[in-house]
Amino acid sequence: MNNNFMVKAINCLDGLSECIGRTISWLTLAMVLVTFVVVVMRYVFETGNIQLQESVIYMHSFVFLLAAGYTLKHDGHVRVDIFYRPLGERGKAIINIIGTLLLLFPVAGFILWISWDYVAFSWKNLEGSQEAGGIEALFILKTTLIIMPTLMLLQGLAELMRSILVLTGDGHLLETDDLEHPL
Numbered sequence: 226m227n228n229n230f231m232v233k234a235i236n237c238l239d240g241l242s243e244c245i246g247r248t249i250s251w252l253t254l255a256m257v258l259v260t261f262v263v264v265v266m267r268y269v270f271e272t273g274n275i276q277l278q279e280s281v282i283y284m285h286s287f288v289f290l291l292a293a294g295y296t297l298k299h300d301g302h303v304r305v306d307i308f309y310r311p312l313g314e315r316g317k318a319i320i321n322i323i324g325t326l327l328l329l330f331p332v333a334g335f336i337l338w339i340s341w342d343y344v345a346f347s348w349k350n351l352e353g354s355q356e357a358g359g360i361e362a363l364f365i366l367k368t369t370l371i372i373m374p375t376l377m378l379l380q381g382l383a384e385l386m387r388s389i390l391v392l393t394g395d396g397h398l399l400e401t402d403d404l405e406h407p408l
Contacts, residue, residue: 228390232390232399234383234386235390238379238382239298239380239383241376242294242297242298242376242383243298245291245292245294245295245376246292246298246299249287249288249291249292250288252284252287252288253284255284256281256284256288259277259281259284260281263277263278263281275354275358276358276359276360279356279359280360283360283365283366290369290370290372290373291372291373291376293373293376293377294376294377294379294380297329297377297380297381298383298384314391315391315392317388318387318388318389318392321384321387321388322385322388322389325385329381333374333381334374337371337374337375337378340370341371343367344364344367344371347363348368350364352364387399
């Protein structure tokens, strides 16, 4: 594979993860505000709103599921740092390749495969909330079960190509300020 193509692909995939992660991060503020409204409604006005309460669950799910690729891009996922941290750039690249090929790709692929029929059934029925007055779009929430592993596979591909460039001695092609903040 051409190194220039790999650099462009990495930048594109990193940009996608960065854009989605930064956009989704605003939901954390929205969750705080909606939770505040729910609490005020309940304890001040002695009323409730199921849709508002469920919207917090939706937003929470979106943050964790849709920002998983962003977290991977910024090396925020769990790893055994006691072994990884002292390694050099090439050693880290080897560990990243092994982890991507043997753990990330199979797990994300399995999640995608196992969720497909579940999500398709939900869309077929336009599944809504089980609560009276709840959000009638549960099928959208369940769709994130397909989007999350897809985003993880895409960012994993970028990480795999990045590690390959490091091992081939072309890691310097990635060292630009644009990579850190492509948008």
